[in-house]
Amino acid sequence: MKPTEHTDIAIIGAGPSGAAAAAWLAGRGHQVRVFERGHFPRFSIGESLLPQCMPHLEACGLLEFVANAGYQHKNGAAFCRREEYTAIDFRHKFSDGPGTTWQVERADFDQRLIEGAMTLGARVDFGVTVTDFDADPQAPGLEVVNEQGEQSRIQARFVLDASGYGRVLARLEQLDRPSSLAPRAALFTHVEDHITATDHDRDKILIGIHPQHPSIWYWLIPFSNGRASVGVVGEPERIDAVAADDSARLQALLGQEPRFARVLENSRPVRDVQRLAGYSADIERLHGPGFAILGNAGEFLDPVFSSGVTIALDSALRAAPLVERQLQGENIDWATQFEIPLREGVATFRDYVDAWYDGSLQTIIFHQRQEVRLREMIASVLAGYAWDTTNPYVAASRRRLKSLAERCAMDQQPG
Template sequence: MSIRQKVPVVIIGAGPSGSVAAAILKQHDIDCIVLERSTFPRFSIGESLLPACMESLKKANLFDAVNKAGFQFKNGAAFRYQGKYTYFDFTDKYTPGEGTTFQVQRGPFDKLLADEAQKQGVEIRYQHTVTAVDIEPKQPVLSVIDEVGKPYQIQAGFILDASGYGRVLPRLLDLELPSDLSQRKALFTHVTDNITDSLASELNYDRDKITIYVHPDNQTVWYWLIPFSNGVCSVGVVSTPDFFEAYPDDEITALKQLTSEEPHLKQLFKDADFCHMSGTIGGYSANVKHLAGSNYAMLGNAGEFLDPVFSSGVTIAMKSAELATDTLIRQFNGEAVDWQKDYSEPLMVGVDTFRAYVEGWYDGRFQNVVFFENAHPEIKKKISSILAGYAWDISNPYVANPQKRLSTLAEICSS
């Protein structure tokens, strides 16, 4: 099989991390080709962005397009459990930076980012599937099948894997490791919610925030409710796989039953129309042996995915695109770089911060903090920063030492 083309960088996947990485590289006159196996728009979960994402979009010159697109405004996160209600205002946070963001249906959002990257000069090849990778040569070679089924090879100076749940390089290079987080399953759908302004006011429901519900009888089970600007919302339920065995196999029937078990959701959804697609995803927490080598790096979910509870997935994806391209630009400029120290370790600062709070959510420590009624304003600002996605700000003590700080705070809140 002949090599069709040689290119400085190949990016696998045109999702948020791929589009952000490609746009940043283009700004620095580094040519790249993006190989995307599907066509856009296509469905994906991960629909509630965090304000930190806006900082990444600014660096990629993608922010203005997103800001003008009419997506649902978001300024915080609300939490409900057994009649308790609390929220975090992302504009009232410790770390500087954007304090608002958007809730997006990923089909049009991802397409918007990819289209804008193309307008900046990025080449995206849709329906091109990577089937094999040889990383042994100094410039690795990818085997690809194009949109009409014709195989070809492309040689790259460097590969960025932004394939998300497809996890192309971990799968092809045997880099996958089991996650140390418990395996969970998400059951989800889109709903035409028919929530009137009067009903929202009566029930103290704020469309400008994602709402996280804790199941009234099981604190390890939680719901997300993400409203969009078109009267549709995303609703999902997350628990261990065995929890769902007690519910009908039909996803919509199961979701109707589960949402009726949460009193506030039941009232909100009294006129909802469950007429949209539904789905499940399980075993999504993942890890890898390493995040980068001398001529490749994994971005976002391709490297590690934690849990959807704090909407960290897209934030980690975009931050990884920033860190990887910063390192790659230096390497292409002839600087000596260490991918472990310059990319993997900085990225893991935020990943491990999110991990601490995910673990704390499921073991109850962070729920004690979230629902504590007498929160100290300055501490709440620091926690709000993390929930807003600023999990790399080590000046925040709840980032610099997340496990110890969370445990201490949880103990105070539960005493």
């Protein structure tokens, strides 16, 4: 065992939340070590950002590192169901803040973010796995091992877990709890899209609904290089019943949605089809003695509204200033100053996910005579502004979505 190494802040994981926290803290002069199990660039889904990401990237000093990458412009979300089509423009929203963002290939995006954090002073060790953790309010410790099998002990003044689906501290501290969301599976790939359809808007993510099974939905995320991310989400047993293997299942399901079949008729896959199942996760608490848990390492909902990176960045920008204040000797109440406000926004997203799968949000989105102000309020949440409690569809999201869906359904009835 090597001698103990010391740092101000140890961060587990170099994805968006880890990079954002590292950039903010290193940019203010703190000694930051990031430990990443993998190597970058590496593939990841979660490619359609929300406009709320933009001020977060700017606040942590990383916007300049991705601003000139040439990513696909995004200004909203389009939805299709059978022959119906509608779009929500994020520029026409209730909340203040940007109304546009990007659709990104995450391998490039994530690498630019962590390289930006390194430029700002963070040290990043790739190919290093965290194997153990000692919680302590003053000197939390990590046991790590590199790919050569060399073990080290890292003693920090604070630890942030940004390990994403690895959920390192949730596992080591036995904090996992069942998600309230039903288990679902996603099949996805990247394609050379060769889209020539004149009615396709590359500036929006396209979300489709299966004609017979509304709990199955599709995504199409165009990139600026002529490629696109394509996927389908649904109950595992329903997806598995379609064909004998995942590649055939995805192809068959895409062929069952008319617009997706037409728009992608000339597409060619450039990656093997991948499956992600049982991804929804929850956690008992997001903090403990000497540590806090960020983004997907704590709670992950569902990919339907692309909230993952937004929640990751928001959690990092909430935690990093509190870490600095704690290292300066301030007594931080991590429950009231970090966890409770973070979970409030996550709960808003969860209400929208639940409303999507119970059909009420689909009823609202496809309603043809929506009041402009209500449309703007819904657009704000779908643009990521889930913490803006001046928006009635944030402050009382579940109740208002249910009431609005009932009104939309009655309005659509004949006679």
